[in-house]
Amino acid sequence: MTPRLYLRVPTDADTHGLLALYGDREVMRHWSHPVWTCPGQARAAIAEAQTDLARGSGLHLIILSRSDDGLAGSCALFDIHPQHRRATLGYLLARPYWGQGLAGEAVRALLAHGFDALELVRIEAEVIPGNDASTALLARLGFRCEGSLRARWRVDEKAIDVQLWALLRPDRSA
Template identity: 45%
Template sequence: MTARRPNSACALTGARVALRQLDSGDAADLLALYADPEVMRYWSHAPWTSIDQARSAIAEARADYRTGASLHYAIAHRETGALIGCCALYAFSRQNRSASVGYMLAKAHRGHGYLREALVLLLDHGFDARSLNRVEAEVSLHNTGSCMVLARMGFQVEGCMREHWIVSGIRHDTVAYGLLRADWRCG
């Protein structure tokens, strides 16, 4: 990932990572992340193949920031400012005070606790600033790493959705997870 200056307009800051809005300068790093077959192995769509996909995703994220439809953040390394992953709260339900969470981390930065730190920042924000009562996640049944992350964060398994995703013609079962505000203990 390309080193960047730390963004002074970071939305959420932790000890080693900062969550910040995506900007046009992130296109190449975002493409590298979403084009990596290993990172995308259990994702709900095929790896990206074009910089235009990254630019489009950034434009959509920026529009969603303005309307409040979703909060899609770059996970930036605090020391270098490099984009090392992404996380988002999306599919907000005002009536139910709920949202879904998604995340990914570059291979080189896995196993160091960066994702957990980023998710604590994101979930604290969701439960506190956004007054959420519930956060949901869907994960491929075979993505054991992500399942372990969610379990460590306090998410509960709520069921299996058979053949929920079809990616490149392959059917994938997904596991539904939920985390209630009352159960949030990581923040």
């Protein structure tokens, strides 16, 4: 929990909210997979989140607004590698919640959990060039751009380059 948000593992009750989030083309324009078009995709993601949690390979959370109980977005630490003490960060915010600092609030809480509870040393994020809001957030949080990964993602049969950002435990911002 943060001052304005609840973060929790998704359940089947979140199917329609997640479908609305991941089905929004504007929200998904900088994402690593195409927009969702059916509830089965949301149900599969919920099942995957629960499996990853049980295995310790991922922590996928939904972001709920405390002011209206709306599904404001999602955030995750995934590809968790305990041996190497690193993970990958992902986050997505629904349009009605843009521009309020909620992504930063949710990601700060998730980073604290990753560094403190999971004892991670490195957290990475991949960002499509041109996603200025995301790169600005990562920079505010202390992440550094380490370079580009060419043709890293395939979305709708198109190769997408990404920038690799990383935050090390000693570099993290408050």
